[in-house]
Amino acid sequence: MKRTLEWQIATVSRIKPETAEVRTLTLALPDWTAHRPGQHYDVRLTADDGYAAQRSYSVASEPERTGEIDITVERVPNGEVSPFLLDTVVVGDRFEVRGPIGGYFVWDESVGGPILLVAGGSGVVPLMAMLRHRAATRVKTPARLLYSARTYEQIIYGPELDMLASQDGFKVSYTLTRQQPPGWKGYGRRIDDAMLAEVRKPLGLEVVAYVCGPTALVEVAADGLERIGLSADRIRTERFGPSGT
Ligand SMILES: Cc1cc2nc3c(=O)[nH]c(=O)nc-3n(C[C@H](O)[C@H](O)[C@H](O)COP(=O)(O)OP(=O)(O)OC[C@H]3O[C@@H](n4cnc5c(N)ncnc54)[C@H](O)[C@@H]3O)c2cc1C
Numbered sequence: 204m205k206r207t208l209e210w211q212i213a214t215v216s217r218i219k220p221e222t223a224e225v226r227t228l229t230l231a232l233p234d235w236t237a238h239r240p241g242q243h244y245d246v247r248l249t250a251d252d253g254y255a256a257q258r259s260y261s262v263a264s265e266p267e268r269t270g271e272i273d274i275t276v277e278r279v280p281n282g283e284v285s286p287f288l289l290d291t292v293v294v295g296d297r298f299e300v301r302g303p304i305g306g307y308f309v310w311d312e313s314v315g316g317p318i319l320l321v322a323g324g325s326g327v328v329p330l331m332a333m334l335r336h337r338a339a340t341r342v343k344t345p346a347r348l349l350y351s352a353r354t355y356e357q358i359i360y361g362p363e364l365d366m367l368a369s370q371d372g373f374k375v376s377y378t379l380t381r382q383q384p385p386g387w388k389g390y391g392r393r394i395d396d397a398m399l400a401e402v403r404k405p406l407g408l409e410v411v412a413y414v415c416g417p418t419a420l421v422e423v424a425a426d427g428l429e430r431i432g433l434s435a436d437r438i439r440t441e442r443f444g445p446s447g448t
Pocket of ligand 1: 243258259260261262274275276277278279280281282283284285286325328329417441442443444
């Protein structure tokens, strides 16, 4: 029987910089249970005076990796928790976590596909767990990722996504909304209906869509997916931040 809502003490066992403002923490868990890709953990940090702050972080890793999970944290300027996880935490540090949590924004073979993944910024994290799981289990479900970042340097997991895209049945399309490098061949604007339609087209209309990122992006993309013909019950969303971000 799973005891997913009990707090346990995670130990940071590895730290990997992803971009200038994003890093991945590997957390060793004494009471590990397999998550469903898309689920998250709550992290609780408690100061010496007892003040505690709690935030949610999606699992980035695939459930085939036992005993540990990766979380990938993006800095929210002046935030309470994310700057601490980026600047202060070192290997060997311990803090409380509980999870895995969430039963709606999840994908595995039982959900089927094809799958259309739409991410803004660190919204790519739970989608990466789905793609890593898909690769680890060699499931052939056709998948596409439309990933919006401000600049090329802010793309998280870029080399791994490109490697996964060299395998069967998965393609990634990037859109860089603020600045594009010379010779850029991807999109260079905010997500719109025409872009969603192009990315969706090879998958057909019977796709299951997962949209994750800042609230504003999630709303534009989810509404757009309906406008281009997907039924609402095929669109699953997860919002990471306040609207307008
Ligand atoms: C289910 C779920 C999964 C999540 N997974 C991830 C993940 O994998 N990686 C990740 O980096 N974050 C993730 N988040 C967001 C995370 O929980 C925190 O909200 C984020 O790290 C900011 O916390 P903070 O304490 O640094 O900022 P806070 O102190 O909470 O906020 C500081 C200021 O920034 C604003 N703000 C808060 N969040 C955001 C945001 N996301 N974008 C812009 N402004 C914001 C606040 O309104 C406030 O004004 C997830 C959120 C949810 C609900």
